[in-house]
Amino acid sequence: MTAPLWQLRLTHPQITQVWADSAYSRDLLPNWTQVHLWLTLRPVLRPKGSKGFVVLPRRWKVERSIGWIMNARRNCRDYERLPQNSEAHLNWAFITLMTRRLARKGPRTDRRERKP
Incomplete structure (x- = not known):
């Protein structure tokens, strides 16, 4: 560490x-x-007295980010021999994610919320 x-x-x-x-x-x-x-x-x-699964705000940011970069197929498995190559693929995934968000037109819509 x-x-x-x-x-x-x-x-x-x-x-x-x-x-x-x-x-x-x-x-x-x-x-x-x-x-x-x-x-x-x-x-x-964890909050005192909590039992079972609890969303921890600081850790949730990390877990969410890992989920985003796993959308890039190359990051789902560790094919690289050198850690520098893996780091480059992670950077590439985040750059792609951010450029798509910056280029998006209109407000963000959440797929989970469906209007009747």
């Missing part, structure tokens, strides 16, 4: 806060990131 945080710090020094799964809050990782990388690692916690 520390290698991506180092890379994040080197490529984007303006980022000072990182949201992570609650499993990472139990280890020494939050203190290590604060001391060595000057990053604040904040866990996304």
Whole structure:
């Protein structure tokens, strides 16, 4: 887990806060990131007293984004040998997604809402 945080710090020094799964809050990782990388690692916690499935707003953004990029067939399976190639395909998928949204005419319509 520390290698991506180092890379994040080197490529984007303006980022000072990182949201992570609650499993990472139990280890020494939050203190290590604060001391060595000057990053604040904040866990996304479930609401107290909740049972079963609960939508967590911060995690939902990540899950939703993963769902969007899986619409690109190439990203459904990991065919690449180098991580740089996989990263390039992810960037390509997000660029395609954003350009289609910017070029869209008219207001966004949700397919799930059907008017009688």
